[in-house]
Amino acid sequence: MPKVCRKEPEREKFFKSCPVSSAFCQWDTLYLDNSGVSGIPALCMDKKLKKLPLFSDRPLDKTGYLRYNLIIRIIGVFFMPVTMKEIAKIAGVSQPAVSAALSSKGTTKVSEEMRRKILRIAEELNYMPNNAAQRLRGRATRTIGIFGVPYVSVLTQALMLDISLELEKLNYNLLTCYGDGEDAAVSAVRELVGKGIDGLIITTDFNPLEHFRTPPVPYVFCPPCQLDGFDVAIDRASGIADAFAALQKKGCRRAGYATLSVRDLALKHPNREKYDGIVASLNRYRMEVDREAVILLNHYHGDAEKIVRKIRSLHLDVLFCSNDYIACRLMASLLRWGVRIPEDLKLVGYDGLSLCDIAPVPLATVVQPNSLFAENIVRLLMKRITAKQLSPEPEGILLHSYFYPSESCGFANPHLDTLEFAGDTFSTLELNWKLYHKHKQKEEK
Numbered sequence: 001m002p003k004v005c006r007k008e009p010e011r012e013k014f015f016k017s018c019p020v021s022s023a024f025c026q027w028d029t030l031y032l033d034n035s036g037v038s039g040i041p042a043l044c045m046d047k048k049l050k051k052l053p054l055f056s057d058r059p060l061d062k063t064g065y066l067r068y069n070l071i072i073r074i075i076g077v078f079f080m081p082v083t084m085k086e087i088a089k090i091a092g093v094s095q096p097a098v099s100a101a102l103s104s105k106g107t108t109k110v111s112e113e114m115r116r117k118i119l120r121i122a123e124e125l126n127y128m129p130n131n132a133a134q135r136l137r138g139r140a141t142r143t144i145g146i147f148g149v150p151y152v153s154v155l156t157q158a159l160m161l162d163i164s165l166e167l168e169k170l171n172y173n174l175l176t177c178y179g180d181g182e183d184a185a186v187s188a189v190r191e192l193v194g195k196g197i198d199g200l201i202i203t204t205d206f207n208p209l210e211h212f213r214t215p216p217v218p219y220v221f222c223p224p225c226q227l228d229g230f231d232v233a234i235d236r237a238s239g240i241a242d243a244f245a246a247l248q249k250k251g252c253r254r255a256g257y258a259t260l261s262v263r264d265l266a267l268k269h270p271n272r273e274k275y276d277g278i279v280a281s282l283n284r285y286r287m288e289v290d291r292e293a294v295i296l297l298n299h300y301h302g303d304a305e306k307i308v309r310k311i312r313s314l315h316l317d318v319l320f321c322s323n324d325y326i327a328c329r330l331m332a333s334l335l336r337w338g339v340r341i342p343e344d345l346k347l348v349g350y351d352g353l354s355l356c357d358i359a360p361v362p363l364a365t366v367v368q369p370n371s372l373f374a375e376n377i378v379r380l381l382m383k384r385i386t387a388k389q390l391s392p393e394p395e396g397i398l399l400h401s402y403f404y405p406s407e408s409c410g411f412a413n414p415h416l417d418t419l420e421f422a423g424d425t426f427s428t429l430e431l432n433w434k435l436y437h438k439h440k441q442k443e444e445k
Contacts, residue, residue: 082125091118102127143173144381145192145217147185148203155351155368156203158428162374163201170382172198179208186211193217199385201377205268215391218384222377225270231395232376236270236350237277239366239401240320243348244281246403250410252317252346255282256293258330259322265294271322274350274366278320290314297326304333316345318409324349328359331408335360342410352404352429362416364409366401371430373399404429 084102088095093114100109101118110118121127144167149156164174175195179188185208192200193216200219202208205227209215222232244255257278264271275294282289293314300306311319311334321327327349331341341347341361349356352367376397384392405411415429 082122082127084127087118087121087125087127090121093118141196141198142171143175143195143197144199144201145189145195145197146174146176146201146203147178147189147192147208148176148201149178154353154427155370158431159203159370159374161431162370163377166374166378170378178204182208182211189216199381201381218381218387218389220377220381220384221394222373225268225273226398227268229394231380232373232397232399234368234373234401235398236273236366236368236401237280239350239368239403240274240277241281241284242401242403243320243364243366243409244278244285246405246411247318247346247348247409248285248287250346253287254290254293254315254317255287256290256295256311256314256316256319257322258295258297258319258326260326261296261298264322274320274322295319305337308333308337308339311345312339318346318348320348320350322350324351324353324356324363324365327363327365327408328355331359331361331363341408346410347408354427354429354432356404356406356429357413357416359408362407362413364406364411365404365429367404367429368401369399369430370428371434 084095084098088098091098091114093110097110097114098118101115102122146160146163148160160176167174175192175197177188177192179185185204185206189200189208189212197217200209200215200217202219202221203223205223205225207221207223207229209219209221220231221229223230225236226233244252255278257275259265259271259275263269265275266272279289281287293316295307295310297307300310307330311330319330321330327347331347334341334345334347339345347361347363349363349365350368352365352370356363356365376399380395380397383389406413406416
């Protein structure tokens with residue numbers, strides 16, 4: 001009776017030395033019933049079994065050998081992951097040589113031929129590095145965690161992509177996790193730390209590490225508004241000031257602000273920061289601050305005609321909106337009821353989404369500098385990881401938002417004269433520009 005692994009000595013070496021296989025097998029030669037592999041999930045969940053009940057006294061044919069491989073792979077998933085020690089035995093090299101070959105930094109400690117062999121064995125056996133174990137040994141895992149809601153908004157999704165692009169340049173991986181509520185937040189952070197992350201990025205409006213006596217890893221706190229103790233944040237009022245500087249030259253004197261509800265005007269809220277920027281700019285240019293010019297859209301229960309009548313009654317020169325989506329929806333209703341943009345009313349959005357350029361009248365907006373935000377977050381985190389800073393003083397870095405002029409405010413927009421595609425379309429203007437130029441540079445090379 002032939003040995004199962006006779007034609008593949010590397011596999012034979014592995015299954016003789018692997019602790020998983022030795023827990024199940026009492027002989028050097030394994031035989032599997034060729035009739036099928038039913039009952040594998042139940043089998044693999046019982047870790048006390050001493051041998052596989054699917055074995056029979058018949059040798060394997062080709063089909064049976066394939067089923068044998070399937071069972072071994074399932075065993076690897078349910079029982080014990082492959083380690084570098086076992087890969088080293090199969091490859092006939094030392095464990096440090098395997099570690100060097102699997103390192104993402106590249107190495108000259110093993111030949112290119114041996115490195116390819118080790119990588120092939122690791123791939124066949126579904127080797128997964130144990131980040132938590134590496135961190136316990138004081139080694140970097142090159143993995144960064146993000147505590148935040150990645151899909152809460154289009155802008156947040158874009159920020160996550162920007163951060164991942166920055167980490168990719170430094171050969172770091174990214175894990176995300178979130179917990180709603182104090183206990184869930186602490187549990188989520190513990191889960192990320194348990195996976196062996198080197199550092200943590202916190203993008204929520206609270207810092208869950210405040211519940212730890214000492215932060216377990218270096219971190220950067222970058223909330224959606226300027227909260228106490230922030231490391232990096234966006235100055236939303238600065239972009240509003242830029243817009244006013246341009247609009248007052250066009251004779252704009254009366255300004256309004258459209259947002260969803262009174263909750264948006266609460267302290268420590270991003271939309272409140274935008275409103276405060278409008279008030280500060282009106283005061284700077286000695287314009288009238290009209291409290292009636294704050295339009296809370298939810299009060300009208302979706303009645304577009306009433307909202308348009310309200311806007312007309314205010315005799316505004318310019319209407320700022322708390323985000324680009326609201327601005328585009330309002331634009332459609334205003335145009336439908338005969339309000340000309342920009343002749344009768346100038347309209348400004350906020351965020352810098354790609355839809356601004358494809359609005360019925362291309363929308364002027366205030367751009368949140370997500371790319372610069374991501375760069376500063378990653379740069380500061382790498383600095384703290386290198387210095388092993390667990391409880392540093394908050395950096396308080398404020399990044400300037402900026403005005404993107406366009407036809408809804410009567411400005412020419414040169415971006416509308418070109419069609420820039422990076423092989424796909426992305427959610428923000430900045431991402432489209434950034435990835436288009438990156439794509440163009442690759443093509444030129």
